[in-house]
Amino acid sequence: MSMDWLLLPAGAGLVAGIFTCRFPRIWLMATFAGALAAFAAAVAGLYGAAWTHDGGAVWDWQPGWSLGGTEVHLQLDGLSAFFLVLLAVLGGAGTLYASGYWTDAQHPRTAPTGRAWWNGLLLSMGLVLLCANGLHFLIAWELFTVCAYFLITQERQRPEARAAGWLFFAASHVATLCLFAFFALLAAHSGGWELGPALRAHLDLKPLFWLALIGFGIKAGMFPLHIWLPSAHANAPSHVSAILSGMAIKLGIYGLMRFTGWLPVPDAAGWVIAGLGVVSAVLGVAFALGQHDLKRLLAYHSVENIGIILMGLGFALIAAANGHAAWGQLALLGALLHVWNHGLFKALLFLGAGSVLHATGTRQMSRLGGLWRAMPWTAGLFGLGAAAIAGLPPLNGFVSEWLVYLSLFDAVSAHGPAAFAAMLAAVFLGLTGALALACFVKVCGVVFLGLPRTPVAEHAHECGWRMRLPMLLLGAACVTIGLAPAWFLPALTAAAAAWQPPVAGAPEPLAPPALHDPAAPLALLGAFHLALAVLVTAAVVLLWRRVRRNGVERAGTWDCGYAAPTPRMQYTAGSFAAIITGWFAWILRPVRHTHPPAGFFPAAADFTEHTPETVLEEVVTPVGRLVMRLSAAARALQDGRVQSYILYLLLGLAALGVLAVIGGAR
Amino acid sequence: MTAAFDILLRLAAWLLLAPLLPGLINRVKALAAGRRGPPVFQLYFDLAKLWRKGVVLSTAVSPAHVLGPAVSWVALLSAALLLPVGPAGASLSFRGDALLFIYLLALARFCLALASLDTGSAFEGMGVAREVSYAVLNEAALITALLALCVQSGSVSLATMLAPSAGAGAALLAAGLFGVLLAENCRVPFDDPNTHLELTMVHEAMILDHSGPPLAAILHGAALKLLLFAVLLTEAVLPLGQWTFWPALGALTVSVLLVAVAAGLVESLLARLAFRRVPLLLTTAFLFCLFALLVAWKGGVS
Numbered sequence: 001m002s003m004d005w006l007l008l009p010a011g012a013g014l015v016a017g018i019f020t021c022r023f024p025r026i027w028l029m030a031t032f033a034g035a036l037a038a039f040a041a042a043v044a045g046l047y048g049a050a051w052t053h054d055g056g057a058v059w060d061w062q063p064g065w066s067l068g069g070t071e072v073h074l075q076l077d078g079l080s081a082f083f084l085v086l087l088a089v090l091g092g093a094g095t096l097y098a099s100g101y102w103t104d105a106q107h108p109r110t111a112p113t114g115r116a117w118w119n120g121l122l123l124s125m126g127l128v129l130l131c132a133n134g135l136h137f138l139i140a141w142e143l144f145t146v147c148a149y150f151l152i153t154q155e156r157q158r159p160e161a162r163a164a165g166w167l168f169f170a171a172s173h174v175a176t177l178c179l180f181a182f183f184a185l186l187a188a189h190s191g192g193w194e195l196g197p198a199l200r201a202h203l204d205l206k207p208l209f210w211l212a213l214i215g216f217g218i219k220a221g222m223f224p225l226h227i228w229l230p231s232a233h234a235n236a237p238s239h240v241s242a243i244l245s246g247m248a249i250k251l252g253i254y255g256l257m258r259f260t261g262w263l264p265v266p267d268a269a270g271w272v273i274a275g276l277g278v279v280s281a282v283l284g285v286a287f288a289l290g291q292h293d294l295k296r297l298l299a300y301h302s303v304e305n306i307g308i309i310l311m312g313l314g315f316a317l318i319a320a321a322n323g324h325a326a327w328g329q330l331a332l333l334g335a336l337l338h339v340w341n342h343g344l345f346k347a348l349l350f351l352g353a354g355s356v357l358h359a360t361g362t363r364q365m366s367r368l369g370g371l372w373r374a375m376p377w378t379a380g381l382f383g384l385g386a387a388a389i390a391g392l393p394p395l396n397g398f399v400s401e402w403l404v405y406l407s408l409f410d411a412v413s414a415h416g417p418a419a420f421a422a423m424l425a426a427v428f429l430g431l432t433g434a435l436a437l438a439c440f441v442k443v444c445g446v447v448f449l450g451l452p453r454t455p456v457a458e459h460a461h462e463c464g465w466r467m468r469l470p471m472l473l474l475g476a477a478c479v480t481i482g483l484a485p486a487w488f489l490p491a492l493t494a495a496a497a498a499w500q501p502p503v504a505g506a507p508e509p510l511a512p513p514a515l516h517d518p519a520a521p522l523a524l525l526g527a528f529h530l531a532l533a534v535l536v537t538a539a540v541v542l543l544w545r546r547v548r549r550n551g552v553e554r555a556g557t558w559d560c561g562y563a564a565p566t567p568r569m570q571y572t573a574g575s576f577a578a579i580i581t582g583w584f585a586w587i588l589r590p591v592r593h594t595h596p597p598a599g600f601f602p603a604a605a606d607f608t609e610h611t612p613e614t615v616l617e618e619v620v621t622p623v624g625r626l627v628m629r630l631s632a633a634a635r636a637l638q639d640g641r642v643q644s645y646i647l648y649l650l651l652g653l654a655a656l657g658v659l660a661v662i663g664g665a666r
Numbered sequence: 667m668t669a670a671f672d673i674l675l676r677l678a679a680w681l682l683l684a685p686l687l688p689g690l691i692n693r694v695k696a697l698a699a700g701r702r703g704p705p706v707f708q709l710y711f712d713l714a715k716l717w718r719k720g721v722v723l724s725t726a727v728s729p730a731h732v733l734g735p736a737v738s739w740v741a742l743l744s745a746a747l748l749l750p751v752g753p754a755g756a757s758l759s760f761r762g763d764a765l766l767f768i769y770l771l772a773l774a775r776f777c778l779a780l781a782s783l784d785t786g787s788a789f790e791g792m793g794v795a796r797e798v799s800y801a802v803l804n805e806a807a808l809i810t811a812l813l814a815l816c817v818q819s820g821s822v823s824l825a826t827m828l829a830p831s832a833g834a835g836a837a838l839l840a841a842g843l844f845g846v847l848l849a850e851n852c853r854v855p856f857d858d859p860n861t862h863l864e865l866t867m868v869h870e871a872m873i874l875d876h877s878g879p880p881l882a883a884i885l886h887g888a889a890l891k892l893l894l895f896a897v898l899l900t901e902a903v904l905p906l907g908q909w910t911f912w913p914a915l916g917a918l919t920v921s922v923l924l925v926a927v928a929a930g931l932v933e934s935l936l937a938r939l940a941f942r943r944v945p946l947l948l949t950t951a952f953l954f955c956l957f958a959l960l961v962a963w964k965g966g967v968s
Contacts, residue, residue: 370786372728379728383780392773393766405765406822412813413820423813423959430768430809431802437772438798441779445794450786451726524760528744535740539883543736544729546879551720557785558724558874560864571783571791579799583945 003048003059003076006041007130010034010088014123021115028099031119035092038126041076042084049078050494057132068135070193075132079261082336082495083254084129086343089477090246091122093470094239097351100466101358102154102237110154114237121147121243128251134183134193141179141251145172148248152236164231167616171218171228178215179255182208186263199262200502209265212255213272220252222310223280226303227616230287233299234363238354241295245302245350246343253309253339260317261499270321274314274421278428281307285435286584289577290611294353294363294447297439298346301389304432305342309335311425312404315411318418320501327410332499333492334403340488341396341481345388348474352382355467356447359460365446365573369453374460379448381471386440388478391433394529396481402525405429435580442576451567483530486523574609581611589614673747673757680746684889685709687896687926691853694930709889713882721878726786734781735876735883738774742890745770749897750825752906753914759825764812767824768805771850774887775801781880782872789864793871796941800849800856800868803948807846810955814839815902817962828898829907835961838954840903844928845951847895849944851888854933856944866941896925 013034020026048058059076066072076084098118104111124147127140149172153165187193190202199205214225221229229249233241260269284303291297312335319328355378356371357363372379388395408429411422452458462468481488559565581588588611597605637648689706696703705711723731748767750756756763779798782790814835815827849856852869864871873884900906900921906914939947 370726372730383730387773387776390772390776391769392776393769398766398769402762402765402769406762409762409765409813409816409822413816413822419963423963426813427806427809430805433769433772434798434802434805437776438802441776441783441794441798444780445783445791449728449730449780449784521761525762525766528758528760528763528766532740532744535744536737539736539740540733543879543883544732546717547721547732550718550878553720553722554725555722556724557726557787558789559787560789565787567786569788570786571788571795576791576795579795579945580802 003041003045004061006037006044007059007076010038010041010126011123013037014119014126017119018116018123021112021119024099024104024111024115027115027119028095031095031115031122032092035088035095035122038084039088039092042081042088045076045081046078046085046491046494049081049498050490055497055500060132068139070133070135072136073132073194074127074130075196076130078494078496078498079254079257080129080498082491083250083339084126085491086250086340087122087125087129087247089474090243090343090347093347093351093473094118094243097242097354097467097470098237098239100464101239101354107154114151114154117147117150118240121151121248125247125251129254132195134187134195136193137195138176138179138183142176144248144251145169145176148172148240148244151240152232152244154237154240155235158235160231161235164228164235168228168232171225175215175218178211178218182211182215185211195258195262197262197500200264203264206264206266208263209260209269212259212263213269216252216255216259217276218252219249220256220306220310221249221280221303222252222276222306223283223303224615224619226280226284227613227620229302230291230296230299230613233302233350234293234296238295238350238357241299241354242347242350245299246347249302249306250339250343253306253313253335256310257313257499260313261501264502265317267321270314270317270319271421272314273310273317274425277307277310277312277314278425279307280304280310281432282428282435283584283587285432285439286580286588287611287614289435289439289442289584290581290588290590292365292573292610294356294365294368294443295350296363297365297443298349298353301349301436301439302342302346304436305338305346305389308401308404308429308432309338309342311335311429312338312407315404315407315418315422315425316499317501318421319407319411322416322418327407327414329496330403330407330410332496334400334405334407336492336495337396337403337481337485337488338400341388341400341478344474344477344481345385345395345397348385348471348478349382349389351467351471351474352378352385355463355471356382356460358463358467360456362456365443367454368447368457369567369570370449370451371457371460372448375448375462377462377468378471381475382448383444384475384478386444388482390437390440392437394482394532396478396485399482399485399522399525401429401433403522406521438580439577442573446571446573446576450570453567453570483526483533485526485529489522587614589618669757676747676751676754676757677743679751680743680890680893681886684893685713685886687892687922688889690923690926691930691933694927695934698931698934709885713886716877716882716885717879719878721880724785724787724875727784727875731781731784731876732880734777734779734784735880735887737777738781739883739887739890741770741774741777742887742894745774746890746894748824749894750828750901750907751897752901752918753909753911755907756825759823762822764816764822764824764827768808768812771891772801772805774891778872778884778887781876785875787875789867789871789874792865793868793874796868797872800944800948803945803952804846804850807842807948807952807955810952810959811839811843811846811902814955814959814962817959818965826907828901829905831903831905833962834965835958836903838961839958840899842951842954842956842958843895843899843902844925845947845954847892847899847925848929848932849948849951850895851892851929853929855936855939855947858938861938866938893922896922899925 013030017027017031045058057075057077061074124140124144131137149169155161218225281304288297288300312331316328316332388397391397391401408422408426412419590609590611593608595606688709745767748763779794782794818833819827857868
């Protein structure tokens with residue numbers, strides 16, 4: 001089969017990259033070629049799946065090797081090919097970016113090892129998507145976590161990076177623990193490690209869903225389980241943040257989609273996922289508004305967008321459980337498209353933030369400002385990404401949110417059991433959109449517009465073409481999906497066809513619904529977007545020429561008559577968000593340090609405010625402290641005296657004896 | 667061919683009629699205060715003059731300062747094209763265009779906000795921060811209103827959603843949408859278009875540094891938005907789609923005029939609210955829409 005000839009070189013290129021990590025050029029060529037081959041394979045697989053329309057595997061590879069006692073089995077179907085496309089695009093873009101961003105000249109110690117771990121990360125994420133065997137899935141999953149850990153801690157001389165890496169490692173292993181239990185129970189009940197739609201028949205597997213939800217939910221960063229995400233994404237090198245935020249957390253979504261499509265799920269599953277989605281979306285963006293660190297802010301937006309994806313997935317599950325496939329299908333398509341879209345624009349934004357960090361050496365927004373002069377490309381592309389993530393037409397973010405909205409509105413007008421929940425979800429989705437818009441107005445305005453607030457911002461420089469090209473590529477992808485969404489519909493339906501949750505009571509998989517065909521409105525939306533883009537261009541040209549013709553005079557900014565304004569008097573990110581963070585103070589719990597001016601001749605005064613990670617500091621840390629205290633108390637038992645241990649032995653024997661007597665009596 | 671002609675005709679109508687509304691409101695305010703007031707067509711004169719004037723740009727601004735108003739104006743105009751005009755229906759209509767309408771308003775807000783922040787002035791920062799924060803509640807109210815209309819009509823397309831009346835909850839919906847109209851268009855009691863104190867302004871603070879043709883685009887866009895909301899309010903409440911052509915057109919005109927008079931009277935009779943209270947009033951508008959939704963919901967179920 002032709003797919004072998006694409007996936008094999010993809011893997012070979014990535015492996016070759018690991019061994020040539022000391023030679024940046026050879027590494028770049030090998031890895032980029034590998035990503036290209038993977039992209040070709042994934043697109044071929046996706047369109048192959050669209051052609052067959054049955055949701056089955058388009059590539060199946062069983063070489064007869066055995067690993068860990070079970071046979072290696074790799075498989076590509078519509079859903080995994082859909083995620084593989086995103087992995088290949090982000091992997092290729094990140095590889096190119098890394099070659100200009102994390103160079104040997106600037107990071108002689110970590111650059112070569114970083115390249116090796118990077119390839120390991122791409123390879124293991126690809127394997128997670130391909131494995132059709134539970135044991136090998138777990139191995140690939142663990143490999144991917146380890147690679148990500150070493151990438152996050154590349155700057156390990158900084159304590160924050162070490163702390164972030166540790167938190168990521170700990171949280172990931174809680175997730176892996178749940179997945180170990182999940183796969184082990186799955187294998188024990190189904191009698192083998194093989195994964196696939198055949199598992200649908202085992203109705204007793206329903207409760208396993210909760211283990212999968214925690215395991216994959218931690219990785220995806222859904223709200224109460226997202227504690228590791230902000231610090232890990234903020235402290236990793238930017239190309240790593242881009243792939244972590246764009247792809248790695250999507251593997252959590254992939255896991256949820258995969259196993260809700262293959263396993264019978266409890267009746268509450270859809271409701272819980274949708275509820276977690278709503279909470280993640282609203283609170284993710286609320287926390288983002290409270291941040292002053294550019295990359296940390298972007299990381300919280302990942303929580304928000306994961307929430308939107310989960311909303312789509314949750315309502316798709318609710319629809320499947322209730323037999324209303326029509327709007328469920330729309331919700332699923334919206335969730336799937338948002339997986340791609342969020343991957344594209346979030347990677348673009350993280351790469352833009354990386355360029356800012358590279359040029360100024362700081363992530364603190366209050367030290368930046370006016371960067372558009374020095375970095376016009378980065379500013380423009382970051383602005384594009386910001387408009388896309390805020391869900392504005394005519395860009396891609398709007399298309400996927402629109403699909404989710406359509407499904408919610410259809411659910412409401414269908415008057416089914418989900419209608420009331422759909423109403424709430426739609427209102428909260430609207431709230432999320434407006435909050436995200438406020439947040440990105442803040443980011444773009446404070447970082448790129450206005451005047452430089454500090455000398456580092458004044459002496460910034462534009463990034464090189466190796467960093468600019470990947471951003472251009474991702475920006476172009478955002479615009480293309482926005483202007484021609486109908487082109488991507490076959491890919492979406494191919495991925496959706498592979499997701500056929502077993503419905504309670506009716507073991508037959510759902511037929512692909514013909515009603516509410518999204519094709520027609522999607523094409524019309526694309527046409528409208530295209531017309532909007534043309535009109536916008538025309539209006540911009542018209543106004544620009546008019547301004548030039550009428551003559552331009554330069555003057556200082558009007559500051560209410562004040563004659564000597566300084567850049568330090570500009571509005572700050574904190575003041576900008578203060579109104580909204582005030583509304584959310586009940587959960588954000590901002591920490592304020594105030595030294596107000598006092599007396600007749602006040603000395604220096606200051607005011608700082610930051611928003612901590614509430615769930616981590618108010619829930620996880622206290623619980624951890626309690627566990628540590630209990631453990632310390634238990635340690636008193638082990639006092640090192642032989643007499644005590646003999647006493648424990650006697651007590652143990654006595655207890656066994658009592659148990660035996662009681663057991664015998666029964 | 668006729669479709670293109672139809673769209674052009676609508677565009678011309680929206681463009682030409684929009685600046686009339688602020689003039690009417692000003693006339694109502696003047697009459698209520700016992701003044702003569704500026705002519706009703708004052709905004710037309712202002713726009714013509716601004717279009718011909720030179721531009722004073724701050725030394726801090728980027729091209730976004732000029733591009734923002736252009737994009738924002740186009741976004742509002744495209745939103746107007748999606749809205750059905752009473753008996754004539756909409757020229758562009760497809761499933762889900764109601765959501766596109768809301769997000770086009772958001773696009774306009776985004777571009778204008780960035781164009782304002784571009785100047786680096788703290789006053790513009792304040793104005794933008796207030797605008798985008800209050801918009802969060804407005805957007806929730808608008809989505810709720812659309813949900814109510816969707817429940818009522820079973821459709822997600824503005825043309826069919828707005829054709830019948832809002833049913834039993836019409837009065838609630840009208841109250842909610844009128845609140846959103848006042849807030850989105852920066853009228854009293856949310857914002858005072860005539861204030862002279864930069865510290866207390868919302869929309870006016872955002873455009874302090876704009877001049878010449880970009881300012882004309884902003885002012886015309888603001889007028890367009892006002893007309894947009896007045897038409898939306900009218901059509902959400904009255905079943906214009908079920909009437910014949912001339913009565914429907916007449917009702918639309920009269921009702922839009924009534925909205926202008928009401929906005930003018932509110933502006934004459936009420937003081938603007940303290941900023942701390944604005945979110946409360948906006949939440950009230952949202953609740954009106956929510957109750958309209960619940961009424962529509964109950965009506966649909968029973």
